[in-house]
Amino acid sequence: MNLVAVTACPTGVAHTYMAKVALEKEAKKLGHTIKVETQGAIGIENGLTQKEIEEADGIILAIEMNILKAERFKGKKVLKISVSKALKNPEDAIEKALA
C-alpha cells in the first residue's frame, strides 16, 4: 500500500523530523511505501503534490498545529493524530490510516 503523511509540531526542530523517520521506518517494515512531508521551523520540506495525495491509500496528519496548504486534504479521509502518537506507535497509525 501507499501512504502519505505530514508531520508538524509547534517547535519544529526535533519531533517533526523524528516522527517522519519513525513513520518511514515502520512503513518499510510493514511492506508499504510512504512519503512524509515535514513542516518544521524551516518550512515545508519533501512537499506532497495534489496527485500524490489523490493516489494515496492512506493519509496521516501527525500534527499539533495548523498546517500550511491544508486545503490539499479537503474532502479526503485522513487520520489526524498527535506527533507523539506517531512517534510512539507508528504501526498503529499506519494500520488505522489504511483501514
Add this chain to the structure above:
Amino acid sequence: MKGLINEELIYLDLKEDTQLQVLEKLSEALYKENRIFSKEDFLKGVLAREEEITTGFGNGFAIPHCKGQSVKTPSIAIGRTENLVKWNAIDDKGVNFIILIAVPEENKDNIHLKIISKLASKLIDEEFREKLHRTTSKDEIIQNIIDIKIEEGM
C-alpha cells in the same frame, strides 16, 4: 556567524545522573558560551517541552530543546553520561547521549536549523548512532556535524 557547536559545548563523560542535573550542566555551558540570554528561562523552556512530550527518542538518545526568546544564537550542546539517565524515553530505556538544542524565537538562520533537523533525522540510522556512542573525542563529534553539512551540500 557562529558555528552551532564548539568543544566547550561537549562533555563526553558526565557524572550527572538525573535529567535535571544533565540539563542544568548543558544549559550552563550554553550560557557560558554566550549562546543564551538566561540559563533559568532557557531551562524552564526545555523542561516545559519535556513535560509536553518526551524527547527521549530511544537507543540511549535524547534531544531536549527549547525555541524561544531566551536563545541568542542557534546552538547544540552535547553530553554523554557515564550512567543511564531516566528520561521517560519512548523505548522505556535510559538515556546516555543527550543533544540539547537551542533555537531563537526569530529564525533567520535556515542553515543551522536545517543541520539540526537533519541531525534529529539521522538518529534513526543505527550506524550514525553507533558512531556517536563510540566516539572518543570532541573533534569527532564536531566532524560528524560538519559531515551533515557536507552531505546536504550546505
